[in-house]
Amino acid sequence: MLHILFIFALLFSSSVDAADFCVAKLKGAGSPSGYACRPPTKVTADDFVFSGLGVAGNTSNIISAAVTPAFVQQFPGTNGLGISAARLDLAPGGVVPMHTHPAATELLCVTAGKIQAGFISSSANQVYVKTLNTGDVMLFPQGLLHFQINAGGKPAAAIVSFNSPEPGLQITDFALFANDLPTDLVVKTTFLDAATVKKLKGVLGGTG
Numbered sequence: 029m030l031h032i033l034f035i036f037a038l039l040f041s042s043s044v045d046a047a048d049f050c051v052a053k054l055k056g057a058g059s060p061s062g063y064a065c066r067p068p069t070k071v072t073a074d075d076f077v078f079s080g081l082g083v084a085g086n087t088s089n090i091i092s093a094a095v096t097p098a099f100v101q102q103f104p105g106t107n108g109l110g111i112s113a114a115r116l117d118l119a120p121g122g123v124v125p126m127h128t129h130p131a132a133t134e135l136l137c138v139t140a141g142k143i144q145a146g147f148i149s150s151s152a153n154q155v156y157v158k159t160l161n162t163g164d165v166m167l168f169p170q171g172l173l174h175f176q177i178n179a180g181g182k183p184a185a186a187i188v189s190f191n192s193p194e195p196g197l198q199i200t201d202f203a204l205f206a207n208d209l210p211t212d213l214v215v216k217t218t219f220l221d222a223a224t225v226k227k228l229k230g231v232l233g234g235t236g
């Protein structure tokens with residue numbers, strides 16, 4: 029009897045001690061394992077809600093696309109939970125250029141229109157591409173290059189989820205052409221000709 033009580037006490041105390049959540053204290057420094065926790069007494073239901081993914085992003089830009097993030101910076105409740113979300117809007121002709129999320133797998137659910145999406149495996153450079161209709165869901169495994177394109181004549185949208193509060197984002201063209209990486213190094217490392225590199229640097233705001 030006594031040791032049953034003891035086990036019960038142990039179980040109870042561990043469930044009390046375990047942190048159910050760790051809403052980020054964003055003013056502190058982040059680290060690869062996340063942010064410090066806000067005291068539980070300062071946490072409310074609002075910390076577990078992000079409002080804003082019901083509103084289309086502004087697609088008046090060179091890619092005719094917008095991403096509205098609900099990552100840890102915008103949605104501190106995701107801290108430590110290995111999850112986050114975003115909204116993607118693609119105007120007709122819109123494209124999310126080839127990119128990776130170094131820290132997360134992505135799951136995309138089309139909520140309006142048609143989206144052509146694909147990714148490329150790192151092991152065999154195999155291409156996996158599909159045209160998705162409203163209601164379709166597609167996975168993009170962690171770290172792999174992928175893209176999304178509006179595949180219809182009207183606006184398309186998707187809600188995406190990531191298995192990290194900070195998925196990270198690196199757009200290949202921006203990495204190559206939107207900075208001061210010297211043109212001759214870009215030419216040498218991509219096999220593109222200098223005129224193309226200069227042109228893309230011009231479009232994307234790169235120098236050198």
Ligand SMILES: *[C@@H]1O[C@H](CO)[C@@H](O)[C@H](O)[C@H]1NC(C)=O
Binds near residue numbers: 089
């Ligand atoms: C969308 O972005 C463009 C370009 O930055 C800007 O001119 C326009 O005012 C924005 N529209 C809205 C509704 O915010």
